[in-house]
Amino acid sequence: MKTIQIKGVSKVYGHTKALDKVDIDIESNRIYGLLGRNGAGKTTLLNLMTNRIFPTEGEVIIDGERVYENDKVLGNIFYMAEKNLYPEDERVRNIYKWTKEFYPSFDMVYAEDLSEKFGLDLKKKVKSLSTGYASIFKAIAALASNTDIVLFDEPVLGLDANHRDMFYKELIANYSERPKTMIISTHLIEEVSSVIEEAIIIKEGKLILKQSVEELLSGAYVVSGETSRVDKYIQGKKCIGIEVLGSFKSATVFEAVNNKDKVLAEELQVEFAKAELQKVFIDLTN
Amino acid sequence: MLIDFNSEKPIYLQLAEAIEDNILKGIFEEETQIVSTTEISVKYRINPATAGKGVNVLVDEGVLYKKRGLGMFVSSGAKKKILEKRRNSFYEEYVQSLLEEAAKLSISKEDIVKMIVGGNRIEDNSNKGSK
Structure with a gap:
């Protein structure tokens, strides 16, 4: 050992x-x-x-x-x-x-x-x-x-x-x-x-x-959708990276998703995706 | 068995489910040995601790058991156990999401039943649904 x-x-x-x-x-x-x-x-x-x-x-x-x-x-x-x-x-x-x-x-x-x-x-x-x-x-x-x-x-x-x-x-x-x-x-x-x-x-x-x-990966995710909606969603959350493409925005959130987040995402019509290690790494070291 | 590295599900859970699927399909029979954790980790290029965690989930549930020095075996009654567990979660995992999507698309419950029974696509009834 x-x-x-x-x-x-x-x-x-x-x-x-x-x-x-x-x-x-x-x-x-x-x-x-x-x-x-x-x-x-x-x-x-x-x-x-x-x-x-x-x-x-x-x-x-x-x-x-x-x-x-x-x-x-x-x-x-x-x-x-x-x-x-x-x-x-x-x-x-x-x-x-x-x-x-x-x-x-x-x-x-x-x-x-x-x-x-x-x-x-x-x-x-x-x-x-x-x-x-x-x-x-x-x-x-x-x-x-x-x-x-x-x-x-x-x-x-x-x-x-x-x-x-x-x-x-x-x-x-x-x-x-x-x-x-x-x-x-x-x-x-x-x-x-x-x-x-x-x-x-x-x-x-x-x-x-x-x-x-x-x-690390279960404590991070990507949220995406229309810019103003994503902005609303990530308010007060630990956001480590943002990408904008026209009126579309995706943000890497360094927190686990809870039920309240899910309800909010549903309301705002923003989507969740898995954060990959590479993505988390880039966001953390940028 | 397939492991999807892009899935939101942790790898160890995917592995546990893949083994369960193989037991349900009769590929891994009860009281027979399954592939070793090492073989799984090498073949799918996953960390042995992760593979071990997936297998241990099934050991804890009594689906698999360890024979000292020999390896991992499928418990007798494993298939029944998995069936019960999966049936219990069938509503949450499949029916609920089906109903949610159907509601978004204004597809009525009756139409869903028709689709299931008849196995065909439904005609455009958006007028009917939006009432």
Whole structure:
């Protein structure tokens, strides 16, 4: 069981505050989605969790121990970075062999099996892999690592729709076989919304929300109709986003619908629709 | 089984209903094993906790039961239980919305009965209805 505690963590680069006093408790054996716009601080957060960079203030604690230069803790986290950090001239198979040296739990048979499924040629050199296959190669290393914590930074970058679908299915199968803590940082929110259990949303270096996807979506909806009627409906409600198209307006309301709302909607002839995670995300981070 | 990710219904409830449908249709028979939660989550790409929640709804209702180390089985009497539950909610779930829509369109209750019995579309009777 590995829980991750991010305690009052800030990271400053020159004049930029990449992360600003972030507190997050990550429970073990769940699949999390780390969501944020470009430059929100997602990668910085993942880098801090794996001791690749050091916090300006605060600390990251895993299972009661600080990660700072802690090999025991770090040996149990696998980080699939978005950038390629592997030697370009090396062949995929050799890199998998080395991975086994650093992560004794690495499952070579499973890695070979996945490589065959995805059509990844183990004899190829890292530098000759396409963007999609470079992602597949790193994602396979992460899935086969068998560590208690696996972090994915944009795992499906450059993958076609079929391969993305395969990746998510393999990830779920992997998790079901041996539950672990997985954090997936991604831009493709709608795709992961059914895969992740909880969403962590960060904006401009600050945590703005950490909630189960189901709760998040049952606590938000879209209301639409003629502009003045929608305006009347959303009065006094927590509205997080508005779109106008001529005399038509749709608004995202960040509250659960109650019976009174339903009656009011009927009266005003405005319609309800489900709020999708992507929509809620855009509205919250705009 | 179909899961509609755009539906307003939470995924776990949709899953529970889809399993119930399969029991009603006789695809999952009583006292036989159903597909595992893992298979469901992988096939439909849904979080295993969500799939587990859907299955647990049915375990709580006595429709499914867990056999340790083996998996999930359909309880005997499950079909009857589901039938009763669905019949009880049939009015709220189907008839009420039918009547509401019919009222908006000025279709009388008699015409609805005619449609159900005769199975055909009704002629334009908007004059009759708006009286």
